[in-house]
Amino acid sequence: MIEPQDRRELIVSCAAELFARRSVAATTVREIADAVGVLSGSLYHHFESKDAIVEAVLSGYLELIRAQYRQAISSGKTPAERVHALVLASLKIAEDQPYPTLIYQNEIHYLSESPQFAAVQKAAEEVQNTWLKVIEAGVRDGSFRKDLPARTFYRLIRDAVWLSVRWHRPGGKYSTEQLADDVTSIFLSGYLSASTEARTAKAPASKAPVSKTARAAAKG
Amino acid sequence: MIEPQDRRELIVSCAAELFARRSVAATTVREIADAVGVLSGSLYHHFESKDAIVEAVLSGYLELIRAQYRQAISSGKTPAERVHALVLASLKIAEDQPYPTLIYQNEIHYLSESPQFAAVQKAAEEVQNTWLKVIEAGVRDGSFRKDLPARTFYRLIRDAVWLSVRWHRPGGKYSTEQLADDVTSIFLSGYLSASTEARTAKAPASKAPVSKTARAAAKG
DNA sequence: GTCTATACATCGATAGAC
């Protein structure tokens, strides 16, 4: 069951790890070839340049995001549920594809200056529009605040969610689902405690408004 | 009034812009020399290596953060006020030193692997402790929620705040102070509207709990 | 499809004249 594309996939996979660990610019084609187990000249039978390897890493990754986001949106009914679904989908992608996620977060700024990566830029805009549509629908229907720019909310939650790939270790006790619940709860309900929030003893009962997962135990 | 240190500062400043725009690894000493207006060999009269230039850029920057954070903490009384002060201080630093901020956010992961930059790593830990102390004090005194990890809140707000250097343009209509208010409001009070939050028509009146700046007009 | 061998450019850094 070994297909001809397997060699290509292996190169992409090895390169992604190196690009993520040491940056694209600092990774040499010889290092990629070493990781694959061939000599550097052999890579050029599969790719016409180092940049083509970078593009292969990112284009597959962005295609995955687009597919997962389409699913995520349809899984929620309310804007708050859809925000939670987008957060969870993003964290699952980061768990499944940590190296492309790291490359994208660390280097999109440099890469998008090269016309070589125009397709990458275009996919990124589609992802942004998906988020903005959900957020703006929530502002319109009264779910979300009208006194803050939707774009600011988008950029803050986007960066907080994706950068979690730098510190979150999915294998541990802090599961990806739990993190998604916590991120959504902070961004939608805030980190102020109930008493501080309302300045009265009125019960809020809505601190985790979209998730069905319960945290095992409150600490403190 | 031209001091001998001016040349060094100029090199650091030019290098910082190039490092931020094209990454440290992709920037050559010849490019730095071009920007300064000398030939590459002349740089080595002021610095013993390219890495020494990188270190000069970051060490001055991190010293600035430490000084500003000390001030920020003492400017607030409650944990919420101190969080707002740290957010504002961070955004002001990003406004004043956008290039070092970009370098730090984009490349800290790669740079901290080199023992050359151990001092940078140490300063980063002090900054993290400053945030955590404020947040944990808020959890203890009941200002902040006990049902979410303080560390998660720290990491989310840290990444959201610092990454704003990638999109926020301080010269425009959206001032740094306004952004600081919005960030603090979202992270402390959440993005859900009042009616959604409480599921009753109870007036919250505490959506922007720490800032004295009022947004000019609500939109929509 | 991988190897050997190498072309060619560019890198960081140095030596010594001025």
Next chain:
DNA sequence: GTCTATCGATGTATAGAC
């Protein structure tokens, strides 16, 4: 303190044998 000139290492990429 800057220049000229250049070293040695290393980078991407190629050509042709196997």
